[in-house]
Amino acid sequence: MSEPTQPLPKHERMQIPRQGMPTQDAQARARNFNEVALGYPEETAMLEAGRCLQCKRPKCIEGCPVNVNIPAFIGYLREGDLPGAVHSLKGDNNLPAICGRVCPQETQCEVLCVVGKKHEPVAIGRLERYVADWDLAHPSPPPAVTPSAQQGRVAVIGSGPAGLTCAGDLARFGHQVTIFESLHAPGGVLIYGIPEFRLPKQIVHAEVNYVRSLGVEVRLDTVIGKTYTLNELLNEQGYDAVFLGTGAGLPMFMHIPGENYNGVYSANEFLTRVNLMKAYLFPDWDTPVKIGRRVAVVGAGNVAMDASRCSLRLGAEEVHIVYRRSRDEVPARAEEVHHAEEEGIIFDFLTNPIEIYGDDKGWVRGMRCIRMELGEPDASGRRRPVPISGSEFDMEVDIVVMALGTQPNPLVFSDSGGLERTRHGTVVADETTGKTTKDWVWAGGDIVTGAATVISAMGAGKRAAADIDRFLRGETAPVVAEGQAATAAG
Amino acid sequence: MYEIVLREDLAPVTKLLEVRAPGVASKGRAGQFVIVRIHPEGERVPLTIADYDRERGTITLVFQEVGKTTMHMGTMQPGDCFASVTGPLGRPTEIESYGTVLCVGGGVGIAPIYPIARDLRAAGNTVISIIGARNKELLFWEDKMRTVSDELIVCTDDGSYARKALVTIPMKELLESGRSIDQIWAIGPAIMMKFCALTTRPFGVPTIVSLNSIMVDGTGMCGACRVEVGGQTRFVCVDGPEFDGHQVDWDQLLARQRIYPEQEKLAIEKWKSEHQLCG
Numbered sequence: 001m002s003e004p005t006q007p008l009p010k011h012e013r014m015q016i017p018r019q020g021m022p023t024q025d026a027q028a029r030a031r032n033f034n035e036v037a038l039g040y041p042e043e044t045a046m047l048e049a050g051r052c053l054q055c056k057r058p059k060c061i062e063g064c065p066v067n068v069n070i071p072a073f074i075g076y077l078r079e080g081d082l083p084g085a086v087h088s089l090k091g092d093n094n095l096p097a098i099c100g101r102v103c104p105q106e107t108q109c110e111v112l113c114v115v116g117k118k119h120e121p122v123a124i125g126r127l128e129r130y131v132a133d134w135d136l137a138h139p140s141p142p143p144a145v146t147p148s149a150q151q152g153r154v155a156v157i158g159s160g161p162a163g164l165t166c167a168g169d170l171a172r173f174g175h176q177v178t179i180f181e182s183l184h185a186p187g188g189v190l191i192y193g194i195p196e197f198r199l200p201k202q203i204v205h206a207e208v209n210y211v212r213s214l215g216v217e218v219r220l221d222t223v224i225g226k227t228y229t230l231n232e233l234l235n236e237q238g239y240d241a242v243f244l245g246t247g248a249g250l251p252m253f254m255h256i257p258g259e260n261y262n263g264v265y266s267a268n269e270f271l272t273r274v275n276l277m278k279a280y281l282f283p284d285w286d287t288p289v290k291i292g293r294r295v296a297v298v299g300a301g302n303v304a305m306d307a308s309r310c311s312l313r314l315g316a317e318e319v320h321i322v323y324r325r326s327r328d329e330v331p332a333r334a335e336e337v338h339h340a341e342e343e344g345i346i347f348d349f350l351t352n353p354i355e356i357y358g359d360d361k362g363w364v365r366g367m368r369c370i371r372m373e374l375g376e377p378d379a380s381g382r383r384r385p386v387p388i389s390g391s392e393f394d395m396e397v398d399i400v401v402m403a404l405g406t407q408p409n410p411l412v413f414s415d416s417g418g419l420e421r422t423r424h425g426t427v428v429a430d431e432t433t434g435k436t437t438k439d440w441v442w443a444g445g446d447i448v449t450g451a452a453t454v455i456s457a458m459g460a461g462k463r464a465a466a467d468i469d470r471f472l473r474g475e476t477a478p479v480v481a482e483g484q485a486a487t488a489a490g
Numbered sequence: 491m492y493e494i495v496l497r498e499d500l501a502p503v504t505k506l507l508e509v510r511a512p513g514v515a516s517k518g519r520a521g522q523f524v525i526v527r528i529h530p531e532g533e534r535v536p537l538t539i540a541d542y543d544r545e546r547g548t549i550t551l552v553f554q555e556v557g558k559t560t561m562h563m564g565t566m567q568p569g570d571c572f573a574s575v576t577g578p579l580g581r582p583t584e585i586e587s588y589g590t591v592l593c594v595g596g597g598v599g600i601a602p603i604y605p606i607a608r609d610l611r612a613a614g615n616t617v618i619s620i621i622g623a624r625n626k627e628l629l630f631w632e633d634k635m636r637t638v639s640d641e642l643i644v645c646t647d648d649g650s651y652a653r654k655a656l657v658t659i660p661m662k663e664l665l666e667s668g669r670s671i672d673q674i675w676a677i678g679p680a681i682m683m684k685f686c687a688l689t690t691r692p693f694g695v696p697t698i699v700s701l702n703s704i705m706v707d708g709t710g711m712c713g714a715c716r717v718e719v720g721g722q723t724r725f726v727c728v729d730g731p732e733f734d735g736h737q738v739d740w741d742q743l744l745a746r747q748r749i750y751p752e753q754e755k756l757a758i759e760k761w762k763s764e765h766q767l768c769g
Contacts, residue, residue, distance in 0.1 A: 182709055184574040221576040227513045249711045262749045269712035283760050286533035288753035362745030409710050
């Protein structure tokens with residue numbers, strides 16, 4: 001148990017600098033899959049917790065998509081009451097060890113932190129991770145769940161962040177919940193997408209086990225749309241409600257010549273081989289991945305950072321991020337870009353591939369690229385990249401990874417009549433309740449928003465769980481109110 | 491959980507396993523496949539469903555021992571379990587009343603052609619079948635194929651049994667004989683399917699093939715199985731596995747089947763050294 005920090009006067013609190021996160025040395029970590037960020041030691045955590053002002057009207061909570069009562073758990077922490085901090089944190093968030101690692105706190109809770117107005121904000125994410133990791137190291141029995149008087153049976157499709165959160169909350173409300181997962185391991189993008197060095201799979205397993213300990217059943221290897229359909233779950237298998245949280249799992253390609261050469265991967269395939277199938281442990285694990293000498297990763301989101309950093313760890317000599325816009329438009333978290341640069345990833349901004357060329361055996365030899373410049377703002381509000389004519393050049397690479405974003409997988413929609421979708425393939429759902437246009441069906445996460453963050457998916461799962469509970473308790477109808485769908489679509 | 495209930499050795503390197511997978515068995519149809527993983531560290535391997543028993547809740551898988559995983563599978567016995575069986579995946583065969591159809595199975599491709607021929611016959615088609623293998627030892631299911639075919643032609647590449655011919659020879663003869671054939675299915679190694687498609691192209695008879703690409707998830711998530719069909723990139727796992735053989739970019743498919751030869755060799759060597767197998 002930690003010693004409580006002495007209460008400090010406000011001006012002294014403000015003098016404590018934001019505590020840095022210890023990390024593995026960049027040179028060393030670029031060649032291993034161990035976690036990069038090592039977590040706060042106890043004294044550092046207590047020092048950082050001491051920086052929180054315990055605001056009467058905290059702003060940070062508003063920035064959190066699941067509204068974690070941040071001052072409350074930090075309050076317990078600095079009193080040295082770790083069990084109290086865990087209880088408080090897990091009351092709001094079923095997956096804190098994950099959020100403490102992968103949330104973009106800098107644009108959510110921390111950007112609103114009152115301390116941050118004059119100084120560096122409190123490192124909320126790092127404290128969340130500290131408390132959650134303490135909990136994993138000191139396991140306590142799961143909270144007792146009392147069956148709801150109006151207990152319902154709910155099918156949750158997909159075991160990613162949205163599904164796990166929705167299932168966990170519904171179980172805590174006293175309902176019977178079954179999660180259906182198409183892969184052989186639960187966790188969705190947390191398992192197949194985010195690499196070990198950013199989110200150790202042991203952490204994901206532990207958080208999934210916590211959700212199971214609440215009474216949630218997880219059925220693996222079950223593809224909804226194939227093994228069973230949405231309508232079968234409702235009409236034949238007796239589920240009272242369905243939550244769709246299958247994410248955005250379909251890879252996008254550029255549709256340029258040569259994209260089917262051997263050595264061109266979608267980021268999904270590359271990361272699934274490395275993370276879910278543990279190709280970095282081949283041949284002890286069976287699944288191989290092609291290790292490039294010179295690798296180009298096209299795109300600059302978090303997935304691109306993950307793919308490029310995996311390539312380096314697998315043994316590539318040189319890894320490039322190829323991005324058609326400039327540094328200012330990079331969608332990845334600042335910390336991920338920083339870590340990638342530290343490790344030696346080369347960024348080629350304002351560069352766009354126009355063709356992939358190969359050898360006569362069908363293998364990639366290189367990419368023909370064109371230089372870009374920024375023009376007028378486009379629909380996204382960012383300046384549109386425009387090719388500079390005559391600036392084509394060749395880039396010799398033997399592996400290309402396309403990290404261009406993803407869209408929802410339509411497999412789940414077979415036999416799902418009445419479920420309205422947008423022209424982007426996402427499901428139309430009410431923003432505050434997750435209710436879709438199909439009776440008894442809710443949805444949340446990337447399947448509604450398109451590729452976004454873990455925490456926003458969790459927020460959607462949480463809101464849908466609350467609304468499904470209201471319906472199961474007989475407070476609301478399981479149908480979408482007229483006009484709602486239009487609002488959600490707009 | 492996915493228990494093997496029956497094993498049959500169809501040929502020295504061709505094995506049959508009947509596996510308990512009630513969810514797949516209740517839904518599976520001819521033409522579809524499953525992804526299996528035989529142990530926790532195993533790779534995900536696509537295998538076409540050769541048969542299913544909805545009552546027993548089992549599916550039948552037939553495979554040739556060509557890689558580490560299939561070699562390992564070849565040592566499994568009733569009572570052993572797979573770590574996972576996922577499916578049924580892919581689109582089922584479009585079973586309709588076409589008239590007269592030709593079903594061609596080459597090597598291990600005889601297994602998936604069987605339920606297709608059976609269902610086509612049940613749908614009222616006249617079914618002519620051709621099955622072939624490299625030699626007598628590798629041929630199997632002649633009797634089963636005979637029960638679902640109105641006519642059956644059997645051949646071996648080396649003439650060690652029945653007619654000495656590649657399957658494309660009797661195919662060509664049938665088409666040249668002027669018999670009206672409305673649709674053809676050809677399943678086997680990619681190179682055989684390529685030549686079947688080349689054989690039928692001049693006659694303009696629609697020829698459906700079942701592609702066996704490298705896959706990971708089998709649900710459209712990774713794109714490992716992509717191949718150009720009619721100039722468009724398609725995913726074998728969700729858009730197929732059956733395609734119009736005249737439209738498939740065979741050279742691309744063949745190249746994409748050979749992404750990991752060194753790794754496959756390494757995995758096989760490791761497997762053999764750990765299991766004291768020689769050769």
